[in-house]
Amino acid sequence: MPELAEAEFFRKRWHFAAVNTRILRVHTHDAKKLFRTAPAPALRAALTGSKFVSSTAAAKQILFRFKRAATKSAPAIDGWLGIHLGMSGDLSVAPPDHAPRKHDHLVLYTAAHALVFADPRMFGRIQFHLGAQPPTWWSKIAPALISSEFTATAVAAFLKRRARTSIKAVLLMQERFPGVGNWMADEILWRAAIHPAQPAGSLRPAEIKTLWRECRAVARLALATIAGRGDHLPPDLNVAIPDSWLFNHRWQNHGFCPKTKKPLARAEIGGRTTCWSPAPQKLSP
DNA sequence: AGACATGTTGCTCA
DNA sequence: ATGAGCAACATGTC
Numbered sequence: 444m445p446e447l448a449e450a451e452f453f454r455k456r457w458h459f460a461a462v463n464t465r466i467l468r469v470h471t472h473d474a475k476k477l478f479r480t481a482p483a484p485a486l487r488a489a490l491t492g493s494k495f496v497s498s499t500a501a502a503k504q505i506l507f508r509f510k511r512a513a514t515k516s517a518p519a520i521d522g523w524l525g526i527h528l529g530m531s532g533d534l535s536v537a538p539p540d541h542a543p544r545k546h547d548h549l550v551l552y553t554a555a556h557a558l559v560f561a562d563p564r565m566f567g568r569i570q571f572h573l574g575a576q577p578p579t580w581w582s583k584i585a586p587a588l589i590s591s592e593f594t595a596t597a598v599a600a601f602l603k604r605r606a607r608t609s610i611k612a613v614l615l616m617q618e619r620f621p622g623v624g625n626w627m628a629d630e631i632l633w634r635a636a637i638h639p640a641q642p643a644g645s646l647r648p649a650e651i652k653t654l655w656r657e658c659r660a661v662a663r664l665a666l667a668t669i670a671g672r673g674d675h676l677p678p679d680l681n682v683a684i685p686d687s688w689l690f691n692h693r694w695q696n697h698g699f700c701p702k703t704k705k706p707l708a709r710a711e712i713g714g715r716t717t718c719w720s721p722a723p724q725k726l727s728p
Numbered sequence: 729a730g731a732c733a734t735g736t737t738g739c740t741c742a
Numbered sequence: 743a744t745g746a747g748c749a750a751c752a753t754g755t756c
Contacts, residue, residue: 530735565751
């Protein structure tokens with residue numbers, strides 16, 4: 444499920460339910476794959492009794508910070524819980540007596556809530572890092588699409604290096620387009636009127652500029668629509684996405700382009716199912 | 729039954 | 743050495 448805006452939506456769910464409260468109990472499911480870099484017993488020991496103090500989301504990942512003062516029997520904790528939601532990950536909030544279900548791999552219990560991480564396909568990842576600074580892997584995430592460091596110049600340089608690759612595949616590369624996933628890439632190309640199979644190196648300067656602008660626009664709109672503004676959180680994922688977006692039409696069989704009202708095209712491009720509107724998005728030589 | 733799914737990673741080959 | 747393409751991962755749904 445999650446791309447950049449979904450990650451922010453899930454972050455807010457846990458944040459507004461439980462920030463500044465203490466974790467009383469931790470449940471971990473026996474899924475070694477998800478805990479491959481953060482052994483579950485150590486994670487339980489660090490989080491139990493710790494207070495959830497802050498959170499951030501970047502790209503498709505979420506970072507939660509936990510702190511605990513030292514006691515006679517346990518050391519102080521200043522730790523960071525990192526969650527990548529993979530393809531099917533989901534963060535939800537349940538009542539404090541929540542009984543873990545089959546795919547609830549991590550559940551943090553506070554006095555008032557259960558914070559649940561579920562992931563049926565287990566393509567996600569749970570990480571834990573101790574220290575006053577965020578982990579290196581977090582700091583290394585590329586500049587966000589909505590940041591001033593995400594420049595048209597940087598995009599142009601990246602496209603030049605991936606000249607022969609389809610622009611669709613290039614947009615999915617996290618080292619330059621953090622948080623862009625399959626639906627966002629299609630939405631960006633649709634708005635920019637660029638064919639997804641167009642080789643990245645064949646885009647004209649004006650097209651690159653448009654692509655860059657639409658990356659920022661889609662990121663901003665997706666965040667505001669899916670994750671809400673400020674303390675506001677939509678009741679569920681994707682409920683507020685307007686029909687004027689490609690999003691609501693791309694998976695329908697015989698879906699129609701909201702701009703041209705004509706049938707959408709679908710094919711595998713860059714290894715992923717891709718949807719586009721043939722008339723505005725033409726393949727040029 | 730079989731195709732397919734909003735993601736990464738690790739491998740081969742050019 | 744760098745980049746392109748693809749199978750693999752594990753499970754659920756249509």
